[in-house]
Amino acid sequence: MAKFTKPEKSWALYDWGSSAYSIIITTAVFPLFYKAAATDAGVGLADSTAYLSYTIAIFTFILAMLGPLLGTIADYEGMKKKFFTVFFVLGTVSTAMLAFVPEGQWLWLLICYVFAALGATGANLFYDAFIVDVTTEKRMNRVSAFGYGLGYIGSTIPFALAILIILLAQNEILPLSVTNASRLAFLITAAWWILFSIPLFRHVKQKHFIKREASPVVQSFRRLSKTIREIRQYRALFLFLIAYFFYIDGVGTIISLSTAYGTDLGLSATSLLIVLFATQVVAAPFAILYGKLADRFTGKKMLYVGICVYIIVCVYAVFIETIMDFWILAMLVATSQGGIQALSRSYFGKLVPKQNANEFFGFYNIFGKFAAITGPLLVGITSQITGNSSLGVLSLVVLFIIGLVVLIFVPEPTPHDPVDEVAAE
Template sequence: MLYDWANSAYSVIISTAIFPIFYKASADAAGVDGVDSTAYLGYTIAIATFILAMLSPILGTIADYEGLKKKFFAFFFVIGVVSTGLLAAVPYDSWLVLLALYTITAIGFAGANVFYDAFLVDVTREDKMDDLSARGYGWGYIGSAIPFLVCIAIIMLSQMEILPLSVTAASQISFVITAIWWAVFTIPMLKHVHQIYFITREKKPITNSFKRLGGTLKKIRLYKPLFLFLIAYFFYIDGVGTIIKMSTAYGTDLGISSTSLLLILFLTQVVAAPFAILYGRLAERFTGKKMLYVGIGVYIIVCIYAYFLKTTIDFWILAMLVATSQGGLQALSRSYFAKLIPKDQANEFFGFYNIFGKFAAVMGPLLVAVTAQITGSTSTGVLSLVVLFIIGGVILAFVPETKQEAGMVSE
């Protein structure tokens, strides 16, 4: 749970809030049109997630060997932390360099999450997975809110000239704060969490890993319920990820001030924390599947409302709606999948879980980016995401909730 606390600072400050605003200002200073700069951000997110989508199943298969899961986790964690800190060294008007370095930070962040998610099977029983996964997301929202509040304070004090810093320098300091927070609170994960389920190391591990990767592909095709869940997840998580990553750029295009955006996003984290934990509790009572449907329903409302969004008040309402369900939907998806798969092949299967999520994250930002440039309106692209949630919900109806019902062999 503390790793969620640690890396969620990146999710908010870099992926969602301060970096997108900093990037948009940098692109504007360089004379790039607002709609185009949002589109370029969408393309960048798509490129980063495509790279991870290609790597995830291969790395996950190799990491199933004894002792390798944590090493792969640490490798990507270091890449993410170092590149995030380096964002502070990029000159303000170098918006292309910002996008390139942001791509590296995203690869480090998402790559570490492949193995972090797979550790879920090592740290709890199946009947506790929904609750623990949701608690992780809940802790993450609280853990991200603290450094985010500090960063907002530094930026606002700089704007009021109380601190002898430019807003540019204040934003760059927030990138350093993010890297430090992420690094420090990952120490318990590195020190205390260990791989319990694994495959014994053998000769020619890379060659055999590719053979097992092919075997897993066959398994996924053979176990129809598991494959159907991944397809459903592909569609609905696409909408979730796109809204999270592009909400700030969208708000900027609507003319909402950076101060209002930062305050809205901060309170979104505060509200999201108890709701994520609530989703886990309600999943124990009503089942994870029913709560996934609740989350999908809320996001359909979000997409429709976003199309008609005009004022800052509208954006506040939209943000609070997102806050009620974004953590719960992601947390229960993670635990739902974890309960269906063999534990000793968790990395391998979570590699495919992430490839479906990452390919979805390629499609969503591209959809918004292309639609924004064709129509000149980001709102149309957001509205189109409704279709993805509906398709995901329909397919989810055919997926069981237990490994036995899914026809997966026991470990």
Template structure:
């Protein structure tokens, strides 16, 4: 599948293959269900456990979001982007491994928050490397293939192995809790192993020459870039729209498993249903890239927003495992496409030599948004006593994001 890509493009795409194991096992399915199981044993009400999970997600995201712009700005200097990427990559993989060594739900949440910092921090530089590894004309294709390979590889293979250990581990002497913890170690090893092509082959092409006072000049450039963003109406409107709709996407990914558990679905059913999401997302993400070439990235992003709006309404009325399967398939059609095209669309709008600065703001909008969604879900669930109202509240984020995006002109790239 990757024979028509360059060595750098392949290395960049393979990192999505690497870190997608984290996205599905730690963020979406296995860790949330393990967390729910140990909180249930501690006597915590299901809606309160959901709220604590949402608050922990928001707190960790707030930490990385606060520093994202300055981290991105520093990464624009020569030879620093990869060094900073490696530092956060190590934090992410090591803290993921540490999840295997506790049964305390508070400590589990602490390690989980560290994994968010490492995963999200590394992604600031990974996203910004897109402008280094490929041309503007190929960005949609490379970005969508990254997400697609992540779904079919990182989100599927280690997840299947994890489910096999959890469901059938007793055949080889593995208890269910031990099998779950083994899946966390598997995730860390998968992430570390398949990140190597990215680390070896991807080079920083666009950069600014290093100065003696990097921190001082970084803050100076940061404020200048902020002023430029405010003056550029297209970039500014896109970031506002992205702030809302990507928050909805991330919240559904983070809360899907705990929501399913709260409405009465058994964990085995949830794990099998969520397994199908990356398999379906693989061809759909590539299809989004192909359709974007014909209809434009903006229209395809809007299509994804409409699909997610429908998913929120259907989730509110969820009554059976079959309906959860249908809902999972609906989300799978657009999950990768909306994220991949958002990344490449923004990459076309920004100046390449300052891409890290701009992607720092791209990430802060995405990360600060990820604080609002889980908090909104947790608050709505807590005050109503029903997780259904938590998931329904997320529809407002997609609605606002879509309306703002509609105000943008049909601008596909910076001339």
């Protein structure tokens, strides 16, 4: 921590807080809670997984449509943090509301999940864009990986607490039902997320911006239209986005559907929670390692490594039969999950014009979110047609291969920082 400035640490601590949402809501407790509610209502396993996939596709489509425009408006002085705050409040409040959905109402759970996910992913759009304000290009790999590393470490604390409460309730040691223990986990998630967002609100400021002008919304549409018309000037940037579109699609789909997939394989909720907890612990040092190796071998080469690991994951998923197989799969994911996300963010951050960072991170968002529509739909449709979730996961291989091939043609970022100074207060 001593190697990082106060803005860098404050920015990274948001990942420490918000990652509780990623593991408890996106990956672990909520999917199990939802699957149980859907099963109690008579919804089949494959169908409930498909409905969750379609829900993910819906909210990602909404944000993908809004991302570039909101990002363009947020490039104006003082607007980035305002937009971040709106989505932050939507995400934290909706996450807390999951605890109050009546038992067995699986459809209402999905509706609340849509708003929670909109808030979380929307806030992340502007959080990611803040990376150009808190550090220099030369330090971006390390700072981005540091954020993901902190996120994995920080998320294990509320996740461990949630697992403990659920297990104690399951064994009737606590006077709670397993359902109410899961509800408490949702409240813990919201509280943890809010608490560790305070440093960002206090110490992170928008340093790169465009001066405000009359009719900002109209002007933002014009700037966005101009960027699209002049896309050839940003060949490297948009070529990277095409590669990112495909490979991050597979990454996000595996993260969001891993628990539902494990449930379909017949793995117990307790086993799944323990595996996912271990995944978070292992992912933390590997995310930081990716950042260090990227400084030595370049971020692009480390992205190749991450994509290849995920291809192996998709193929291996077909052969899963036991909890040990799932452990092996989870540990493979843990080695590359944080690294590929962190280096994608820093690689893109080096490519974008700093004063238009929000606009371009809006495109980063739209490519990522549209990708997140394709993957879940692919898995959902394949699972329903074949009646086999494993084949749905295998279908993601084609996305990773396309992403890898396109990434080969993306040039390395050209340094823009005149000196290697850290943006300190």
